[in-house]
Amino acid sequence: MSSPLLSIEHLAISFSHPRPAVNDISVSIGAGEIVALVGESGSGKSMTARAVLGLLPDGATATGSITLTGADGSETPLLGVGEVALNKVRGRRIAMVFQEPQTALNPVRTIGWQLREALRAHGRVDKAAARERAVELLTQVEIPSPEERLDHYPHQLSGGQRQRVVLALALANEPELLLADEPTTALDVTVQAEILALLSRIRERTGTSILLITHNMGVVAQVADRVVVLQQGDVVEEADTRTLFASPQHAYTKQLLGAVLRLPEPDTRVHALHEVDDRREVEPVVRFDGVHVAYGSRKRGRAFPAISDVTFDVRAGEVVGLVGESGSGKTTLGRLAAGLVPLAGGEVLVAGEDLLGASASRRRELRRSIAFVHQDPQAALDPRVRIGDTISEPLDIHDVGTRAERRARVTELLEAVRLPASYAARLPHELSGGQRQRVAVARALALRPTLVIADEPTSALDVSVQADVLTLFRQLQEELAFACLFISHDLAVVHEVADRVAVLKGGRLVELGPVQRVFAAPRADYTRALLAAVPAPDPSVRPVRADETPDEAADEDGLAS
C-alpha cells in the first residue's frame, strides 16, 4: 500500500498553562477513507485536528510530525511550517468543519460573500464565476433554492442549513481531506441524520477523505470506516469500525461503548398492550390544561405560538420525559410549570391550585415545592460562591431552620449526591462537570421539592459521566419519590429515566404514553421519524438512505392517555 494521504506521527501538544494536553498520538488517513477520532472531553481529539492545520491556540507547542502526501507522491510537512505555507494547504487541500454552525459563519456577511471569499483565498475568480461556483456548492450540500440563498445572511438560515453552508465553504476548493470537528453535535437528531448522510454521499461523489471528530458512538457506527479511540492524549485503540464495535479490546473502549444508551428494538407486540390508568384519582403534582403560550407582542401582530393547546399531567413520584427538537417548546413548558412564562390560554394547576391565579405569597409557597436543574452546570453555579453556600441558598431564602441545621442539611445533601462533605468549602471551578451537575441536583433537592424540572441535565456531559449522573438521579428519585419533568432531546436518555414520555413538535403534543409503548410502538409519524433518526451505536444497522425526514405537517394521531 502506498503512503496514506495524511499521517500524524507521535504528535504531542503541550501548553504554557495547565490544561489537558496531547501526549503521543499517531493517526493515518488513507485516500477516500472516513476515520473517526473518538474520545471524551480532554482526550485531545480537537487539538489533534487543529494541529493539522496549524490552528492551535496561543501558547501551545506541538512536536512530532504531520505529513500530507499528494496523489503524485509529493510530501508536504504541516507541523512547524509558517503561516504562508499553511495558507496554501488550508481550505485547498485540507478543510475543516466546526461544531457550532451558529457562530462559525460571519454574521454580517452574506452566504454568497463568504463563499466567494473562500474561493478567492486560493486564486483569482471574477464575480460571475464565483457566483456560479457558489450556486454549485450550495447545490452539492443540498440546500434548496441556492440562487436565492446567496444573498441571505447566516441568521436567516436554520441550524442545519447553516451547517450545510459551513460544509460548502469547506468543499469550495475541492480539498483532499475534510476535518470535521463534532459537525453534528449542536444539531437536532433528525438534522444530524441528514448531515451524516450528506457527509457519506460527499465522500462517495468526490472521494474526499474525512477525519471525523466526535464523542458520539452512534455517529461513529453510522459513517466511519475506521476508529481511533483517544483517552487523555493517548491512542488506546485503533480498529475498523465493525471490529471495534464487535470486540473492543481496551478497557476504556469497552467502558465507552458500555456507557452508550441504546434504544429498544421496535416491537409490534407491545402495540396491543392496554394502557391502564390506575392512578387517576390521585391529585397530579402539576397539570397543564389546554395551555397556550405566545412569544412576541400581540399588539404588533408578531406573536407566534410557542405552545398550542397542550394537556397532560405529572403525577406524584412519576418521571415524565418531555422530548422534542429545538423550537418544539419543551423548555417553555418546563418554565410554565413554575409560572415563569406568561400564559396565553388554558390553566396550569400545581397541586390542584391555579398557579398564575394565586396570590403572590401563595405562589411563592407553591413554587417552593418546585425545583430546577439546568443544562449547563458551569453556567448554573455562581463561580465565586462556595459549593456549601450554593446548596444552602434556597434554605437561606426561605429561612429554613437554624444555621447549624442548614449546615447539617448541606452535608446530608452532598452525601445524597455522593460527594464528600469537604466539598462544601470548594469553588465550582475545582469540580469536574459531572460533580458540578451533582451539586446542581443537591441544590434542587434542598427544599424537598415535590416536583423537579430537569432541563437537559446531562447533555453537557461526557457519555460515561452522563451515565453516572443518570443512575444517581434515578436512585434519588426512587428514594425521595419526587415527581419529575425530564426535558431532553436525547431519546435514549429519556428512555432510561422516564416512566411516561410526551413528544412535542412545534409547540403541540404529538404523542403521550408509557415509555415502553412509545419507544417500541410509536403511534405518531413524527415519533417514528425521531426514533429512526437516532444513529444506532451498531455499524451493522446503517440506514440504506437516511434522507427520510420527519413529516412537516403536525400529526396528532398518536395521542394516548
Add this chain to the structure above:
Amino acid sequence: MARYLLKRLPSTLVVLLAASFLIFVMIRLVPGDPVTALAGPDATEEARAAIRADLGLDRPVLTQYVVWLGQVLTLDLGRSYRLGGQVSDLLATGAANTLVLTITALLLATAIALVASTVGVIADKKWLNAILSAINTVAVAVPTFVTGLVMVLLFAVLLPILPAGGTPPAGYLARIDITVQYLLLPAVCLALPASAALTRFLTESLRTQLRQPYVMTARALGIPRRRIVLTQALRNALPSALTVLGIQFGTLLGGAVLVEAIFSWPGLGRLIEQGISARDYPVVQVLLLLSVAVFVLTQLVTDVLHAALDPRVRLAGSTPGGK
C-alpha cells in the same frame, strides 16, 4: 426607518425641553449678572434698573423662561447683550467654523484609529504593540492645552511653517492651502485624545472578533490574517465602534472650547467663552441648548447607522428562520 425615528421623537423632545429649562435656570444661578457687566461697577442704581428693565430681567424667572422658549421656537434668538448684533448671526459664523474644526478632527481621529488599530492587530508584534500603546497613553494623558502649546511652539515658533492660530481670511474654505494652514494644528490637537480612545477601543474589539469562531472558519479556509481583519473582523467591530465615535463627537465639541481658545479659532467655543464671562444670557443659553441638541442628534444618527450596519438588527422580524 421613518417609523423608528417617529418612535424616538417624543423622548428626544422631552430631553430638549428639560435641558432648556435646566440651562435657563442654571445660568441665572451663576454668581454675577449681566447688568453689572454692562453698566460697569460705578453705575447708579437708576441706570442699573433701566438696563435691567430694558433686558426684561426684572420679570419673574418663569415668565422670562416662557418668553425665551417662545423666541427659540420661532427662531428669534434675540440680541447679544455684549457682543452686539443678532445672536443668530454670531451663531451662524461660529457654528460654521466650529463644525469645520470638529468634523476635520473627527475624520482625522477616525483615520488615525483605523490605521493604528488594524496595523497593530494585523502585524501582531509585541514591540509594535508596545510602541502603539505607549503613544496611545501619552495622547490620552496629556491635556489639550499642553499639546496645543507644544505644537504652537514647535511648528509656529521654532520651525515657523504654520501660523500660531488666528482667524482665517473670509471664504477660506475655497482655498485648500489656506484652510490646511489654519486648520491643521487645532484639528490635530483636538483629534489626538479622541483618536487614542478610539484606537484603544477598536484594537480591543478587533482582538475580540479574532477570537470568534467565524474567524477560525476563515483561517481554516486559508484566508490570510490581513484579509480576515480588514474584510471580516473590522466589519463586525464597526457597529460598536460607531457608538463610541458618536460619544466622541460630543466630547470633541466640548474640547473645541479649549482648542479654539488656544488657537484663537473664531468658533462657538470662543463665543461661549466670551458669552460666559460677560454673563451674556441670550448667547450662552442658545449655545448650551444647541450643544445638547447636537448630542441628542448624534446619538440618534449613531443608532440608525448601527442598525444599518448590522443585518441582524436591520432585518429583524422581516424573515423567517431567525429567532
